[in-house]
Amino acid sequence: MKSNFKSWPVIVVLTLVSLPLLIMFTFQLVDTFTNPIPGSIWPESFTVEHWRFLWEEPELGRSSIWVVTWNTFVFAATTAVAVTTISLTAAYALSRLNFPARRFFLGGLIILHAFPTITLIIAIFLILQFLGLYNSLIGVILVKSALELPFGIWIMKGFYDTVPWEIEMAGVQDGASRFTVWWKLVLPQVQPGLSALLIFSFLSGWSEFVLPLVLAPGNEAQVLSTYLSALILDDTKPDFNLFKSVGMFYAIPVIAIYLIFQKKLMNIYGGGSKG
């Protein structure tokens, strides 16, 4: 591809800016497999002992990493599916149907999207406790989904808005019910938004920290972010290389998903246009 400006200055600038991050990540990776001499930054010997948490029995008071990983996966996946399904239907209604107080709901979406959710945490805590969902994975899933919804609905509404209404009218004229029209004719048009939202809300659930920390601090509902935080807070036997290894383990799925789906994720910021 020929471009109207030289690409190497851009590459140099981008490399310089991302260099600190790259160095940090490199050393994190290196440190998880090596033992450095104290006081030196260069590694001395190769070892896999920092990854022993993957196969050894957990220490007393700690959950097994696999249980925690499973919890995290269930939390992220359920949240993603819930957010996506509800956004798909709610956004269609907001984009297409003329129902009472439509403008109010649209305005409410924007406000909720901009609202600092952390200020709600005490109220949510009380509600969950009242409902008996405190310290359970279901409770956190419900809260996380609800907080993620305004963003999801807003994004999906943008995608629906780009679908020409004539397509729906043509479907209705062809004899299809409104539901068939939505399912067979409209959904395929917003499919890029659907996949992007699904991945995005999965990642958002995967990296969620505050909600599980406050609303489900017990061992049964522990997720990787809270596991990691518990690890560093445990100052009786600080093990930074273990911390780094768990951190690496935690980040691997995110990196993998980004590498595989980066094109689909870009859709969300492209406002639904194909780029």
Add this chain to the structure above:
Amino acid sequence: MRIELKNFTKTFGELTVIDRLNLTVESGEMIALLGPSGCGKSTTLFTICGIHRMNGGSLHFGDRDVSDLPSQKRNVGVVFQNYALYPHMSIRDNIAFPLKVQKEDAATIARKVDEIAELVHIPELLERKPAQLSGGQQQRVALARALVRKPDVLLLDEPLANLDAKLRLEMRSEIRRIQLETGITAILVTHDQIEAMSMCDRIALMKGGKIVQLDKPDEMYANPADQFVAGFLGNPPISFVDASVVGDTFVLGAGEIAVSANLMGRVPSQLQLGVRPEYFGPQFGSGVAGKITFVETQGRENLYDVTLQNGTVIRSIQPSGQSFALGDQVSWGIDTDNVLAFSANGDRI
């Protein structure tokens, strides 16, 4: 199938867009709803197919009262201005969609799709996607999809507006051919008088939510009901000239012409004359003097604007190869038998 719209009224909020409109389309007939934008022609079309609900009146297809039926049960085929093909489906699936919704079996669907593709001349395109088709081909697909389940009525909403000039000419005759071959009752919505005149059996000319005149194209052209109809039909358009009657002559800004026998004695002293370009020129004698202020070459013909002394412009269309040039002073005649006379408020006299 006969379509009968009786006392149809449509309001949007406080605004009455269409007030008690009556229209009957005979079985097998193709009729045009023609008019400037905002005249209610699309509203009428969308009411017939069920997208809009009626606020008053009734709609019958044959003997069947469909006034309150939802779109799905009306059996109407619609071709939209932007064709509204389903972009994720192949052409075959696009055309088959109405049949699949009716749960016909696969063999029947395949046979019907092949038949209709043959009719609209697209059998080689069936496996492509809509984005791989040209505008004219998409138009044919849209027609095929609208016709495949043998609807009672075919509705066309500005079907040619998105095509370039050459394709428009081609599709004009193609749509008419397909309509005649299937014998379907069709309604065409357009703002282009040439489309309406060339494709349809009758034209309903609309203005402000009312049908001003409903007639055969040539009849409407020769005998417009009022000044609006006269001005809307005809390309290049008719020229209107203020005139007064003195004895048995019309006195124009710069010249006079005889009052024709059919108007004699019926005209008020002040009126407007409508002169079509083909009835003004040297072949009709002389008497109306002016200066050629604009010449438009159209190949077979030339179009001249002749400005009279009082500033009125009369257009004339002449076979090309004549020696008139911009700026020439001319004195041409008007074919008095074909002059249209209108009263001050626009009514035909």
